[in-house]
Amino acid sequence: MSGLVLDTNAYAAFKRGTREAVEVLSLADEIVVPVVVLGELLAGFACGDREGRNRRELTEFLDVARVRVAAVDSTTASWYGRIYFRLRGSGRPIPANDLWIAALALQEGLPVFSYDRHFEHVEGLAIVARSEDLLP
Numbered sequence: 001m002s003g004l005v006l007d008t009n010a011y012a013a014f015k016r017g018t019r020e021a022v023e024v025l026s027l028a029d030e031i032v033v034p035v036v037v038l039g040e041l042l043a044g045f046a047c048g049d050r051e052g053r054n055r056r057e058l059t060e061f062l063d064v065a066r067v068r069v070a071a072v073d074s075t076t077a078s079w080y081g082r083i084y085f086r087l088r089g090s091g092r093p094i095p096a097n098d099l100w101i102a103a104l105a106l107q108e109g110l111p112v113f114s115y116d117r118h119f120e121h122v123e124g125l126a127i128v129a130r131s132e133d134l135l136p
Contacts, residue, residue: 002029002110003028003029003030003108004030004031004110005033005070005101005105005108005110005111005112006025006031006032006037006112007112007114008044009115010113010114010115011037011041020129020130020131024113024128024131024133024134027134028066029066031064032068032070032104032105032110033062033068033069034069034070034072034100035069035071035072036101037101038069040097042055042058070104072100076100076103076104076107079102079103079106079107080100080103083102083103083106083122086123087121087122090121092118094118094119094121094122098116098118101114102119102122105125106122110126111125111126111127111128112125112126112128113128114127114128115129
């Protein structure tokens, strides 16, 4: 396997020690963390009672050589617009942050690792939810 784009819920499953999430991330050569996911995680940490610990664990995760934070740019925005148009036309909108995650995954040419089923409505987007999804 080469790489994947990490969704917030997949990171949370990994941190909880969910076997499948740990296995999927262990198989990835590159883990791309969209800046949108970073924002969602930090917002969640701020609302909880373990903010300091969660931030330290996230920093350790982000310091791993095969993990990269990816910002959105004008190319990502173009992907976002196309995805939004197609989903709106099909009557299947998804949350705005997930549009950005999908746009970045398509831009990067990588699957998104998520447990959100609405990503299935994004045309051309590969989704990983378990290690079997990585097999040819």
